[in-house]
Amino acid sequence: MARYILNRIIRAILSIFIVVAIIFILVYGLIPKENIFNNDTNLSKYTKHDERISYMNGMLEKYGYIEFVEIIDYCALKYASDPSSLNAQTCTTNPSEYEEFSEYYIKRGYKVDKYLRGIPYAVKDKSPLQMFFEWTSNLIIIDYPNWVKDPNNPNLKREIKFGTDWSGNPALVCSGCNHKYLIYVNSSFPFIHFNWIEFNLGQSFPTFQGQSVLGAITARQGEPKSKEITFPTGVKANTSLVEHSCKYKPLLSDNEKLRFVDNYANCDSYLRDPSMMSTSFIIGVIATILAYIIGLPLGIYMARNKNKLFDKIGIAYIVFIISVPSLAYIFMFSRIGSNIFNLPVKFPQYGAQNIISYILPIISLTLPSIAGLMMWMRRYMIDQSLSDYVKFARAKGLSESSIFSKHIMRNAIIPIVHGMPMAILGSLTGAIITERVYAVPGMGKMLTSAINEYNNSMVIGLAFIFTALSVFSLLLGDILMTIVDPRITFSEKER
Amino acid sequence: MADSKKENLFELVSSDYIESEKIVAPKYSYWNSVARSFFSKKINYIVLFLLFLIFFLSFVQPEFSGYDPMVTPNINKPETWLLNPSFKYWFGTDDYGNSLFDAVWAGARTSLLLSFIASIINMFLGVVIGAIWGYSKTVDKFMTEVYNVVSNVPLILFIMVFMYIVGAGFWQLVAAMTITGWIYIAYFIRTQVIIIRDREYNLASRCLGTGKMRMIKNNILPYMTSVIVTLLSRELPSYISYEVFLSYIGVGIDNRTPSLGRLIQNMSVYMDNKPHVFWIPVIVASVVTVTLYVIGQSLADSSDPKTHMM
Numbered sequence: 093m094a095r096y097i098l099n100r101i102i103r104a105i106l107s108i109f110i111v112v113a114i115i116f117i118l119v120y121g122l123i124p125k126e127n128i129f130n131n132d133t134n135l136s137k138y139t140k141h142d143e144r145i146s147y148m149n150g151m152l153e154k155y156g157y158i159e160f161v162e163i164i165d166y167c168a169l170k171y172a173s174d175p176s177s178l179n180a181q182t183c184t185t186n187p188s189e190y191e192e193f194s195e196y197y198i199k200r201g202y203k204v205d206k207y208l209r210g211i212p213y214a215v216k217d218k219s220p221l222q223m224f225f226e227w228t229s230n231l232i233i234i235d236y237p238n239w240v241k242d243p244n245n246p247n248l249k250r251e252i253k254f255g256t257d258w259s260g261n262p263a264l265v266c267s268g269c270n271h272k273y274l275i276y277v278n279s280s281f282p283f284i285h286f287n288w289i290e291f292n293l294g295q296s297f298p299t300f301q302g303q304s305v306l307g308a309i310t311a312r313q314g315e316p317k318s319k320e321i322t323f324p325t326g327v328k329a330n331t332s333l334v335e336h337s338c339k340y341k342p343l344l345s346d347n348e349k350l351r352f353v354d355n356y357a358n359c360d361s362y363l364r365d366p367s368m369m370s371t372s373f374i375i376g377v378i379a380t381i382l383a384y385i386i387g388l389p390l391g392i393y394m395a396r397n398k399n400k401l402f403d404k405i406g407i408a409y410i411v412f413i414i415s416v417p418s419l420a421y422i423f424m425f426s427r428i429g430s431n432i433f434n435l436p437v438k439f440p441q442y443g444a445q446n447i448i449s450y451i452l453p454i455i456s457l458t459l460p461s462i463a464g465l466m467m468w469m470r471r472y473m474i475d476q477s478l479s480d481y482v483k484f485a486r487a488k489g490l491s492e493s494s495i496f497s498k499h500i501m502r503n504a505i506i507p508i509v510h511g512m513p514m515a516i517l518g519s520l521t522g523a524i525i526t527e528r529v530y531a532v533p534g535m536g537k538m539l540t541s542a543i544n545e546y547n548n549s550m551v552i553g554l555a556f557i558f559t560a561l562s563v564f565s566l567l568l569g570d571i572l573m574t575i576v577d578p579r580i581t582f583s584e585k586e587r
Numbered sequence: 588m589a590d591s592k593k594e595n596l597f598e599l600v601s602s603d604y605i606e607s608e609k610i611v612a613p614k615y616s617y618w619n620s621v622a623r624s625f626f627s628k629k630i631n632y633i634v635l636f637l638l639f640l641i642f643f644l645s646f647v648q649p650e651f652s653g654y655d656p657m658v659t660p661n662i663n664k665p666e667t668w669l670l671n672p673s674f675k676y677w678f679g680t681d682d683y684g685n686s687l688f689d690a691v692w693a694g695a696r697t698s699l700l701l702s703f704i705a706s707i708i709n710m711f712l713g714v715v716i717g718a719i720w721g722y723s724k725t726v727d728k729f730m731t732e733v734y735n736v737v738s739n740v741p742l743i744l745f746i747m748v749f750m751y752i753v754g755a756g757f758w759q760l761v762a763a764m765t766i767t768g769w770i771y772i773a774y775f776i777r778t779q780v781i782i783i784r785d786r787e788y789n790l791a792s793r794c795l796g797t798g799k800m801r802m803i804k805n806n807i808l809p810y811m812t813s814v815i816v817t818l819l820s821r822e823l824p825s826y827i828s829y830e831v832f833l834s835y836i837g838v839g840i841d842n843r844t845p846s847l848g849r850l851i852q853n854m855s856v857y858m859d860n861k862p863h864v865f866w867i868p869v870i871v872a873s874v875v876t877v878t879l880y881v882i883g884q885s886l887a888d889s890s891d892p893k894t895h896m897m
Contacts, residue, residue: 107739417832423865544837562741
């Protein structure tokens, strides 16, 4: 079994990367890369031709689309051994150097062009496959003591040791790493947290500029929330900073010098509202649990009263949910909720702190999934009730209710269990229509807005996350099924 | 007296060897039975009438109205915007002063066309590839690996990413729905073929020397018809729902083509002030999908040979 699971995990990871590679080739191969500037507000600041070209190429290089060399980079490379010589000083203004620059880069497959003011620059497109390999190799980032390269701070200690954080809890403290606390403990789930290893799905552009793809969807949202904190120097202040998020900062402000004993002063603020992913997850998980609690008993009840009135009403409801476009019934639920029960239609009206905001989105997600569960539970129950072991049980003289609860249900629940991890993990990806209708600040809008704003790295990051969640929830479902039903085994030897 | 009457009634028949070999059972015709089973339910007449009405309105009405979302003669006449339903405008008018009735049925035509084209392509590819996939063991190994990769990815993610790459539009949406859509049908058909292929009656048939084509035509296809119709009854409405969903979130059909999803998206801002302009397209979309689903399900029930013996 262990061997089978290992095999499955390897294949799962492989198929995730195949899918991501295909999407990489399609997205970066077929969409003109200049499209990323369609919704970029900064571009309009650069009115001159040269400035625009320099900005656009700089951005394209930063986000991994091209390699971009200007004369200044070339001069720094050429005179690296002797930066103070006369040649090096005049290199950027010397026309003969321009000639050499053009020759040097044309030979290496670059496209050389000139700014209007006469200075050349060189550009080389990267192939989508190359971009995919760069993306993959940067997928996992491990922090290490030689991370910080700060010429102004040559005496920075390079070490990892056990220590304590500001409030005295144990932590693995690093000096010289990007993060100060590599591993730390606090009271929130899952209690032990890692900064040591980070996933990097690329940088978001043009929306969420300056944030990573993963950061944009997992960072908390809303207004900062402050509380009183004692800083390492003993200064007490009302602040929203989170101590464990502190990163290295080369230059400290005067205020920061009063508060921090070292250069780890670049800390995140604690924001009031949960992140997009958590918002979607909270709504999705509650809706999923409610759907199972309500849907399964209703499906069982329908199966026991087959072809009676309740069964017919249930089937009508199932047909309604399956055939009507989801848009229609979600709008219907929202109208009913606001007109009859006076619930808020827009999530931000009361905000993430108020429970009332969650009611309608949760109901709108629960009601459709109830239909699906009712349908499958009823179908499996009826299928099972026709099988021989049920006839045998009946012939033995068992009561109908014990046949249903002890025999049929236990067999019918097995395929239902398979879908559970998918339902729970899938709620991390958000509900597109529901979140849009109720203006929920969740994951559901991310893929659409990324598509509409040409945020390529976000599209790929989300595709990776969605695929990974789907692949692993299928795997979890299979494993769960073998636990519920000992007859099912995946390893060939035990059979 | 009585005896002589009896003698007249009966007649001596000699035993006929050839006649006794004939089987006296009602002649069975598959499609006649399907039709008899289908029309035995009164509800199916109503649904069929509704279906014809929808087709008539969607494919004939736009020919007369000539509706084009880009042609807006009343755009500068605010008094013609968002009117209530009247004799002149059966569904009222939209925010540019065009008749909503025209817009809705032109949109429904696009949706129906899209769903039929996508379904036909997917069903054709799915059934052909699925049949080969089920029959050949070498193809099975390869295709199962492909399926394992593709089925891991949510279909909606594939469609959205594909629409992102090729841009919004009718044929783009058809391509997005068919690029991986067929594999789910093919997998389903493959499983069915594998189940039926090794049934005892097929084994017996093969032993008696039935050819492969005859096996497929007479032994397997009748079984698959009801499966195919069941699949189709789920496919057709689902593509209409996908169109509405995708156009509503802005990655479906472009603005130049009339479509129900676009219409619903454009009208959703008037939901509070003029609810009818929003709800009418939504209700029409729902009626179309429900009709297609119900008729498909009844047809699937009727096309299952098991129901013919009742």
